[in-house]
Amino acid sequence: MDPNLPVMPGLAGEIPPPAEDSGEQELVAAILRNDRKAAARFVAAHIDAIYTYARQRLLPRADLVEDTVQEVFLAALGGLRHFQGQSSLRTWLIGIARHKIEDVYRRRLRAPESLDDTAQLDRDPPDAAPMVDEQLDTTRAREKARSVIARLPERYGLILLWRYWEQRSTRDIAQAVGVTEKSVERMLARARARFKQLWLEE
Amino acid sequence: MFDDLWFERLAGMGEGSDERAPARLKSKVYSAAIMRMAGSAPLLDLKETKNSGGHLCVFEHSVALLPMGTAIRSMNPCRVCHARVLGERMEHAPIFWPGCPYSEFHNG
Numbered sequence: 001m002d003p004n005l006p007v008m009p010g011l012a013g014e015i016p017p018p019a020e021d022s023g024e025q026e027l028v029a030a031i032l033r034n035d036r037k038a039a040a041r042f043v044a045a046h047i048d049a050i051y052t053y054a055r056q057r058l059l060p061r062a063d064l065v066e067d068t069v070q071e072v073f074l075a076a077l078g079g080l081r082h083f084q085g086q087s088s089l090r091t092w093l094i095g096i097a098r099h100k101i102e103d104v105y106r107r108r109l110r111a112p113e114s115l116d117d118t119a120q121l122d123r124d125p126p127d128a129a130p131m132v133d134e135q136l137d138t139t140r141a142r143e144k145a146r147s148v149i150a151r152l153p154e155r156y157g158l159i160l161l162w163r164y165w166e167q168r169s170t171r172d173i174a175q176a177v178g179v180t181e182k183s184v185e186r187m188l189a190r191a192r193a194r195f196k197q198l199w200l201e202e
Numbered sequence: 203m204f205d206d207l208w209f210e211r212l213a214g215m216g217e218g219s220d221e222r223a224p225a226r227l228k229s230k231v232y233s234a235a236i237m238r239m240a241g242s243a244p245l246l247d248l249k250e251t252k253n254s255g256g257h258l259c260v261f262e263h264s265v266a267l268l269p270m271g272t273a274i275r276s277m278n279p280c281r282v283c284h285a286r287v288l289g290e291r292m293e294h295a296p297i298f299w300p301g302c303p304y305s306e307f308h309n310g
Contacts, residue, residue, distance in 0.1 A: 034239050035246045037256030040303035043232045044310065051223035066227050073231050077238050138215050145212050164213040196204040
């Protein structure tokens with residue numbers, strides 16, 4: 001276990017819900033009446049959170065972030081009449097975003113693996129002791145992780161995000177992608193090895 | 203080091219604070235939302251929108267005052283407004299009309 005990583009409470013990907021908003025049902029009702037100003041309030045209130053959520057999970061494909069955010073809001077509008085108010089609008093939107101992002105993961109990981117990705121593994125250094133001496137604070141560790149993931153081959157970045165940041169089991173990923181669990185584990189092992197190499201280089 | 207547990211702890215550090223979405227993206231998402239809404243049913247009449255507390259921009263206000271049927275007042279004047287075009291294509295777009303959602307996305 002790396003002593004440079006502080007122990008932090010909370011689940012991966014946890015986003016605190018917004019303060020109790022008694023106006024959410026009114027906002028939903030107004031949007032369902034096709035009130036354009038209500039739609040503007042809806043977008044303004046939630047787009048930063050959805051953008052952040054999508055951006056952090058699509059790092060290797062930052063070009064997909066804006067399309068995904070738009071898809072989330074359009075899907076939400078399409079399903080708004082089914083919104084029961086059992087969770088906050090923010091939580092409901094994050095749920096839609098999670099599905100959209102998993103669609104991206106699934107599509108990208110189904111693509112054939114590039115030979116470059118596996119060739120790189122041969123150049124990975126053998127297991128080395130951690131070379132980072134400084135104490136990493138949480139913010140720095142998050143930034144470093146994002147930077148490393150962005151530099152990984154796309155499929156490695158995505159599978160690490162899916163497995164650890166989205167907390168999906170290798171079995172779930174294997175079923176979603178349509179490959180064996182062993183195959184997912186092998187890809188994860190390669191992804192971790194590349195991550196490690198880049199992490200220690202930074 | 204760099205095993206499952208290490209990655210779980212790294213991921214468990216959470217998200218940090220929200221980043222601001224580009225105003226250009228807010229504008230595009232809003233435009234797409236209005237297109238979707240208008241495609242399913244007429245938008246709420248601008249008079250009713252105003253009566254229910256919505257702030258209209260100067261152009262919407264003009265349309266709301268027209269002595270014409272509700273079909274006209276349910277149209278989306280943003281479709282032909284340069285504020286929408288600017289809002290969707292650039293950051294810090296020079297749009298300053300009160301009541302214009304694109305202005306609020308860029309200056310809010």
